[in-house]
């Protein structure tokens with residue numbers, strides 16, 4: 001399978017079911033209890049920052065980005081990032097990640113946080129959060145709590161607890 005056939009495109013509402021299925025396969029029922037999941041619960045992902053990977057119109061990967069509040073300041077949380085196991089190691093995850101990070105920067109956001117494996121995310125500018133500078137509303141392995149500055153020095157302006165951005169401006173449902 002050549003990755004030339006893979007198309008990265010913004011998420012649409014019609015992909016919702018396939019994305020849920022991919023997430024269920026990758027993370028199992030335990031995903032609902034994860035701190036990162038709970039942070040995004042009930043909040044629509046950002047339409048312009050969330051992407052899918054399509055192989056001949058079939059969904060083979062997804063990345064979602066959602067607004068959060070850290071202390072009193074707006075930031076983004078990236079995840080889940082998930083690729084169909086049949087398409088692992090074809091570069092799809094990295095392409096999705098690159099697309100979301102670039103789009104977030106272009107739109108003027110300051111900071112992305114996520115919970116994930118640092119070796120995978122490091123090449124995209126993600127680093128470990130200094131213990132205690134910002135905190136998640138649930139348990140997380142501290143070595144997997146990462147941030148990426150979209151503007152130089154942005155992290156120095158953030159402190160406090162990360163919480164759900166329930167008062168996100170209405171970005172509307174994904175177009176079908």
Ligand SMILES: CC(C)(COP(=O)(O)OP(=O)(O)OC[C@H]1O[C@@H](n2cnc3c(N)ncnc32)[C@H](O)[C@@H]1OP(=O)(O)O)[C@@H](O)C(=O)NCCC(=O)NCCS
Pocket residue numbers: 026027079080081082083084087088089090091092093094095115116117119120
């Ligand atoms: C993690 C995941 C998104 C990677 O997607 P992918 O399209 O298979 O990965 P890519 O092709 O972009 O990158 C492959 C490279 O990343 C490495 N890699 C994959 N998962 C990794 C991890 N968890 N930690 C470190 N490196 C990893 C591979 O070894 C490979 O390295 P190489 O290029 O040196 O050979 C995918 O395996 C997946 O969906 N996993 C289950 C869900 C998950 O854990 N998501 C991430 C947390 S939200």
